[in-house]
Amino acid sequence: MRAKVKGIQINYEVSGKAGAPVVMLSHSLGSSLVMWEPQMRALEPDYQVLRYDTRGHGSTDAPTGPYTLEQLGEDAISLVDALSIDVAHWVGLSLGGMIGQYLALNQPHRLRSLVLCDTAADLPKEGQTMRQERIETARNKGMQALLQPTLERWFTQPFLKRNSQEVTLIRNQFLATPVAGYIGCSEAIKGLNYLGRLCEIKIPALIIVGEEDPGTPVAASEAMHKRIPDSKLVVLPAAAHLSNVEQADAFNRAILDFLREH
16 A cells, blocks of 8 residues: 655555554665565464555655655654554664654654664764775666665574575565665664754653674664663574574564563
8 A cells, every 4th residue: 555645655554453552663775565574473363464655665756865764754653644553663773673662762653663773873974984994885787786785784694594484585575775875764864963962852762683783783772772772672683684484483472572571
């Protein structure tokens, strides 16, 4: 389904238990709503699940130009407004977790709870340089040139070597990501600077991270956990950046336990 908000068409899917609390899922850079397939069977029996393609990704429009985290956050709010949803649990991974931080800091009344997965709250100088290099690679050589190093950050080597259906799905989604969308959202990530404000978050928060995540490492999650009052931290062994795919069962247990508590 598609909804026109903020001047673009946003692709989304709603499934699960009608009338139940809403869980909104926000995916990583270079992916789409299909990234959440490993969570659907776990969430749908007890929750209404809303997943969507971020601006510039999947079947959502990909306008040219840099995006901002504020813009991506307001896209999400406009979508739930269009669907007459007042409040939702937010589960965001990587870029989706950054958008979630914006919402928790600026629209907290719209969130029941916050789950931040394999993400960070700031981008150090070396991260800025690396992000710009990836932008230039995408602009000059396309998504294929970024594919292999991205997969090696997203999954551990043993998981990659199995060449599972899950990896194939993620690979295809990455290659299908519009260059304009990848660059636009990468520019948004360059503006990430929420670490100093995380103490303002008062809603229930869970932080999940893969123990072997090289892009947003455990230390980044520990820094968020230290600053968000009463937050909970779960570190998943044998998982890299897309911990929701690589360790789906453990990831799902952590999410369900948290949602049931709140």
